[in-house]
Amino acid sequence: MSQKNTLSNKRFMNWFRLSSPMTFYPVAGKLIPFFWVLAFLFGVAGLWVSFFVAPIDAVQGQGYRIIFIHVPTSWMSMFIYLVMAGWAGLGLVFNTRLSSMMAQALAPIGAWMAFMSLWTGAFWGKPMWGAWWVWDARLTSELILLFLYLGFIALQASIDNPRRADKAGAVLVLVGVVNVPIIYFSVKWWNTLHQGASISMTKAPAMAQTMLWGMLLMALALWMYSIAVALMRVQAIILERESHADWVRQLGEVKS
Amino acid sequence: MWMSPDEFFAMGGYALYVWSSFGVCALILLIEPLAVRARCKSIVKRLKKEILADQLDKEGSK
Numbered sequence: 236m237s238q239k240n241t242l243s244n245k246r247f248m249n250w251f252r253l254s255s256p257m258t259f260y261p262v263a264g265k266l267i268p269f270f271w272v273l274a275f276l277f278g279v280a281g282l283w284v285s286f287f288v289a290p291i292d293a294v295q296g297q298g299y300r301i302i303f304i305h306v307p308t309s310w311m312s313m314f315i316y317l318v319m320a321g322w323a324g325l326g327l328v329f330n331t332r333l334s335s336m337m338a339q340a341l342a343p344i345g346a347w348m349a350f351m352s353l354w355t356g357a358f359w360g361k362p363m364w365g366a367w368w369v370w371d372a373r374l375t376s377e378l379i380l381l382f383l384y385l386g387f388i389a390l391q392a393s394i395d396n397p398r399r400a401d402k403a404g405a406v407l408v409l410v411g412v413v414n415v416p417i418i419y420f421s422v423k424w425w426n427t428l429h430q431g432a433s434i435s436m437t438k439a440p441a442m443a444q445t446m447l448w449g450m451l452l453m454a455l456a457l458w459m460y461s462i463a464v465a466l467m468r469v470q471a472i473i474l475e476r477e478s479h480a481d482w483v484r485q486l487g488e489v490k491s
Numbered sequence: 492m493w494m495s496p497d498e499f500f501a502m503g504g505y506a507l508y509v510w511s512s513f514g515v516c517a518l519i520l521l522i523e524p525l526a527v528r529a530r531c532k533s534i535v536k537r538l539k540k541e542i543l544a545d546q547l548d549k550e551g552s553k
Contacts, residue, residue, distance in 0.1 A: 286499075287492065297503030301512045308516065347519050355512040362508050460520060467527045474534045478541075489538045 254333050256473045257482045263466040270466065274459035281452030289445045301359040302446070307454040309352040312380060313415050315345035315461060319387075320412045323405035333469075335401035336476070338408065339391060340468040344461050346384035352377055364428060372421040373429040376414060383411040397476055 253259055285303035292299035319341040326335035356374065357367045368374065387404050394400035422431050477483050484490070493499040502509040 290492070291503070296505065298505035298508055300502070300505075300509055304512055304516050344523070347523060351516045351519060354515055358508045358512045362505060464524050464527060467524060467531065471527060471531045471534060474531065474538070478534070478538055483538065484542055488535055489542070 260473050267466050270459045270463035274456050277456035281456050284449035289449050298362050303449045303453050305355040306450050307457050308348050311457045312348035312352050320408045323408045327405040336472045340465045342388050349381035371427045372425040376418040376421050
């Protein structure tokens with residue numbers, strides 16, 4: 236029995252140790268190449284399906300292929316926001332440094348995803364609706380999401396004390412979470428120009444299976460990409476914030 | 492499905508819209524990690540200088 240206890244204690248300890256920047260830094264370094272390889276493989280497969288397997292759309296012709304980048308970036312912009320809010324909340328509640336750093340590392344990626352979603356949406360809206368932009372519920376709420384990301388980045392940058400910046404940023408991010416369900420359900424709640432959800436959990440998919448696969452593969456690629464870039468940026472943030480710690484000065488890449 | 496490369500690049504008349512969407516996204520996805528890597532490198536460079544300065548400081552005060 237005592238042996239079992241020490242085993243579980245050990246495992247518990249390991250998880251705690253990972254939450255310290257010092258132990259996480261080398262682990263992140265080992266994981267980054269792995270996620271790059273996955274992102275590349277999923278990306279190649281996704282692009283191949285998007286351009287060479289998925290059939291032409293009956294209504295929108297070849298122009299519909301924008302869906303394969305538009306929908307995954309939109310998903311990621313919302314999903315990254317929720318993950319970021321989760322990390323920021325953890326940092327606020329448990330006062331763990333690494334969680335706040337993770338939230339900070341994710342914000343620019345989420346902002347780019349929201350920007351790409353709006354950009355590709357504009358280039359899809361122009362030929363199909365005849366307008367680059369309309370003040371439609373979904374487009375407007377996605378624009379607000381972009382501003383929430385930018386607001387978080389600006390707020391953190393404007394406060395000198397990093398711990399206080401983390402707290403202020405976390406509050407902003409957590410309040411902004413309301414916006415995510417608004418984006419998601421906007422096409423149901425309001426009468427909008429934007430088409431309904433591409434994928435429904437309850438109904439059979441209305442689109443060709445191959446189109447669905449293309450979107451899923453692209454989403455997976457962006458997911459792996461986001462993890463890789465987030466780990467890279469969290470390493471940079473750790474080096475910046477802990478630059479006076481002894482362990483940073485003992486690191487191989489700094490010492491040599 | 493595509494009879495020739497020209498047909499592929501023409502995207503059924505939607506070339507401007509399809510390639511602007513994918514092109515700009517590819518550019519963003521490429522620049523972002525490069526910028527992060529440059530940031531990491533500049534931090535490491537600064538840290539190396541600081542360590543060197545500390546060492547020289549110690550040697551000088553001896």
